[in-house]
Amino acid sequence: MPPTTARPVFRRFRLPRPVRRPLRAAVLGAACAALVAAVLPPPSPVALGIGDPLFPTLGNPGYDVIAYDIGLTYGGVNTEPLDAVTVLDVRLTDRLERLNLDFTHGTVGSVEVDGAPAGFATVEEDLVVRPERPLDRGSRARITVRHTSDPRGPRNAGGWIRTGDGLAMANQADAGHRVFPSNDHPADKAYFTFRITAPDGLTAVANGVRKRRTDNGSTTTWIYRTRHPMATELAQVSIGRSAVPTRDGPRGVPIRDVVPVADQEELEPWLRKTPAQMEWLESRVGRYPFETYGVLIADANTGFELETQTLSLFERALFGPAYPEWYVDSIMVHELAHQWFGDSVTPRAWSDLWLNEGHATWYESLYAEESGGYTLEYRMREAYRRSDQWRADGGPPAAPRPPTPGQKISLFRPIVYDGGALVLYALRQTIGTDAFERLERAWVREFRDGTAGSADFARLASRIAGRDLSAFFRSWLYEERTPPMPGHPEWRSTPPPTASPASRPPAAGPGTAAKPG
Missing domain, CATH: 2.60.40.1730 (tricorn interacting facor f3 domain)
Incomplete structure (x- = not known):
C-alpha cells in the first residue's frame, strides 16, 4: 500500500467530475468511430x-x-x-x-x-x-x-x-x-x-x-x-475545313467569322452586315461587352441558332433562299443581342431565361420593324392573344413548370421568347420609353460579366422608375393568366381550353428549340 503522502499528488491531477465524464465519453467515442471507420467502407458517392x-x-x-x-x-x-x-x-x-x-x-x-x-x-x-x-x-x-x-x-x-x-x-x-x-x-x-x-x-x-x-x-x-x-x-469549339474572314467592328472591335471554305464567297454579303448590326445595338444598350465577335455558320441541320459567347452558331440553311432578307437580318441581331443579354449578364437560375430570350426577341423585333418586316406592336399584340395558352402549356415567364416524372423539359417555349418580350413591352408602357431605355443600359452595365435574376431586374426597374414595381412584376412574371396590357385595354388573350395537366401536350426535349436560340 503506497504511503499516504502520495495521495495528494494523484488528487491534484484529477479532473472535476463534471468534466471527467464528457472527456471519457469523447475518448471512447473517438475510439469507436475509428473502429467503425476501419471496419466499414466510406459512404458511396452520390x-x-x-x-x-x-x-x-x-x-x-x-x-x-x-x-x-x-x-x-x-x-x-x-x-x-x-x-x-x-x-x-x-x-x-x-x-x-x-x-x-x-x-x-x-x-x-x-x-x-x-x-x-x-x-x-x-x-x-x-x-x-x-x-x-x-x-x-x-x-x-x-x-x-x-x-x-x-x-x-x-x-x-x-x-x-x-x-x-x-x-x-x-x-x-x-x-x-x-x-x-x-x-x-x-x-x-x-x-x-x-x-x-x-x-x-x-x-x-x-x-x-x-x-x-x-x-x-x-x-x-x-x-x-x-x-x-x-x-x-x-x-x-469549331473544327472543320473553315475560312476565317476578319473585319473591324465599332471602335475597332475585331470580328472573325467561321464559314465553310466552299461557301465563303456566297456568305460574304451576310457576314459584312455584322458591324452595322453591332452599331445599331450599341446605340440602344451601350458598348459591345466582349473582346471579339463572329458568326459561325455550320454545315449542319440543327433546327436552332445559338448565342455561344463571342461566336454565335448558325445553321447553313438559314442563309438560303427560303427566308426573306429582313428575317435573316433580325435573327442575326437576336443572337448578337444575346452577347449583352444572356452572355455578359447571365441568368442566375434557369427560370430567369426569359431575361435572355425576351430581350433578344425584343431587339430582333425592333430591327425587323426597321428593316421592312413586321412591326413590334403587331408581334406583341399577337403574343398577347396567345399568352394565356402559353402560360397554361408551360407556366408563366419566370416560373416555368418543371417536368413531370419521366418527362424531359424544354425551356425554349414561346412564353420565354415572345412572352418575355411581352413583359418588356408592358413595362415600357408602364414606365415610359425614356425610363425603359435607361433601364436597359443600366442592366447590362451594372451586371456585366456577372449573373442576375428576375428579382434583380425588378429592383433595378423600380429604382430607375422611381416607384415600387413589385406588383407589376409579380403579375406579369408569375401569374397563370396574363394581366391587362397598359395602354391597350382592347387587347384580349384567348383563354386556354379547360384541361387537366395530364392532358396538356408534353414539352419537347432539350435542344429542340425553334429559331432562334
Missing part, C-alpha cells in the same frame, strides 16, 4: 446538384470554378471520341472530402488533385472525385481529368454537333457536361482556355481570342482564351 428547380442535378455545391483549361485532340473523324484533358482551377466554399463534377458521355482515365492521384467514380451524370486529403474551405485546388469526349449520340441531344466537315458545340441548356467535366450551371461562370489539336487542313476556332497556332508536323494546335468569364453552356 450525384449532387445546386437545386435549380428545373435542372436540380446540374451544378455542384462547395466550390466555384475560377478557370477551365480544356485540351482536345481531334483525329479527323467526327464519329470517333476525342482524347481530352480538362483542368479546373477551383476555390473551395466548403470543406469537401469529395468534389462532384458534372460529366457524362465520355470515359475517364485518371484524375489528379493538385498533382496527386485521386480516386473517382461515375454516378448518374456526375464524376465524383475523392482527393487524398479533404479540401479545406477557402483553399484553392487544381483538378486534372484525363478523359474522352464523345461526339456520338442522338441528334440534337446537345454537346457536340457533327457537321459536314467536322464538329461544333451546342451546350444550351444542360449539355456542356456531355463534352467536358464541369460545374455545368450558368451561376458559376469562369475563364476558359481551349487547346485544340487537329490534322493539317482543318481549322479550329473557339470562344475568345486566338493566342497561338503551332505546327506539329501532321497536326496543328490552336490555343484560344477568353478575357471575360463565361457560362459552360456558352462554350464553343
Whole structure:
C-alpha cells in the first residue's frame, strides 16, 4: 500500500467530475468511430446538384470554378471520341472530402488533385472525385481529368454537333457536361482556355481570342482564351475545313467569322452586315461587352441558332433562299443581342431565361420593324392573344413548370421568347420609353460579366422608375393568366381550353428549340 503522502499528488491531477465524464465519453467515442471507420467502407458517392428547380442535378455545391483549361485532340473523324484533358482551377466554399463534377458521355482515365492521384467514380451524370486529403474551405485546388469526349449520340441531344466537315458545340441548356467535366450551371461562370489539336487542313476556332497556332508536323494546335468569364453552356469549339474572314467592328472591335471554305464567297454579303448590326445595338444598350465577335455558320441541320459567347452558331440553311432578307437580318441581331443579354449578364437560375430570350426577341423585333418586316406592336399584340395558352402549356415567364416524372423539359417555349418580350413591352408602357431605355443600359452595365435574376431586374426597374414595381412584376412574371396590357385595354388573350395537366401536350426535349436560340 503506497504511503499516504502520495495521495495528494494523484488528487491534484484529477479532473472535476463534471468534466471527467464528457472527456471519457469523447475518448471512447473517438475510439469507436475509428473502429467503425476501419471496419466499414466510406459512404458511396452520390450525384449532387445546386437545386435549380428545373435542372436540380446540374451544378455542384462547395466550390466555384475560377478557370477551365480544356485540351482536345481531334483525329479527323467526327464519329470517333476525342482524347481530352480538362483542368479546373477551383476555390473551395466548403470543406469537401469529395468534389462532384458534372460529366457524362465520355470515359475517364485518371484524375489528379493538385498533382496527386485521386480516386473517382461515375454516378448518374456526375464524376465524383475523392482527393487524398479533404479540401479545406477557402483553399484553392487544381483538378486534372484525363478523359474522352464523345461526339456520338442522338441528334440534337446537345454537346457536340457533327457537321459536314467536322464538329461544333451546342451546350444550351444542360449539355456542356456531355463534352467536358464541369460545374455545368450558368451561376458559376469562369475563364476558359481551349487547346485544340487537329490534322493539317482543318481549322479550329473557339470562344475568345486566338493566342497561338503551332505546327506539329501532321497536326496543328490552336490555343484560344477568353478575357471575360463565361457560362459552360456558352462554350464553343469549331473544327472543320473553315475560312476565317476578319473585319473591324465599332471602335475597332475585331470580328472573325467561321464559314465553310466552299461557301465563303456566297456568305460574304451576310457576314459584312455584322458591324452595322453591332452599331445599331450599341446605340440602344451601350458598348459591345466582349473582346471579339463572329458568326459561325455550320454545315449542319440543327433546327436552332445559338448565342455561344463571342461566336454565335448558325445553321447553313438559314442563309438560303427560303427566308426573306429582313428575317435573316433580325435573327442575326437576336443572337448578337444575346452577347449583352444572356452572355455578359447571365441568368442566375434557369427560370430567369426569359431575361435572355425576351430581350433578344425584343431587339430582333425592333430591327425587323426597321428593316421592312413586321412591326413590334403587331408581334406583341399577337403574343398577347396567345399568352394565356402559353402560360397554361408551360407556366408563366419566370416560373416555368418543371417536368413531370419521366418527362424531359424544354425551356425554349414561346412564353420565354415572345412572352418575355411581352413583359418588356408592358413595362415600357408602364414606365415610359425614356425610363425603359435607361433601364436597359443600366442592366447590362451594372451586371456585366456577372449573373442576375428576375428579382434583380425588378429592383433595378423600380429604382430607375422611381416607384415600387413589385406588383407589376409579380403579375406579369408569375401569374397563370396574363394581366391587362397598359395602354391597350382592347387587347384580349384567348383563354386556354379547360384541361387537366395530364392532358396538356408534353414539352419537347432539350435542344429542340425553334429559331432562334
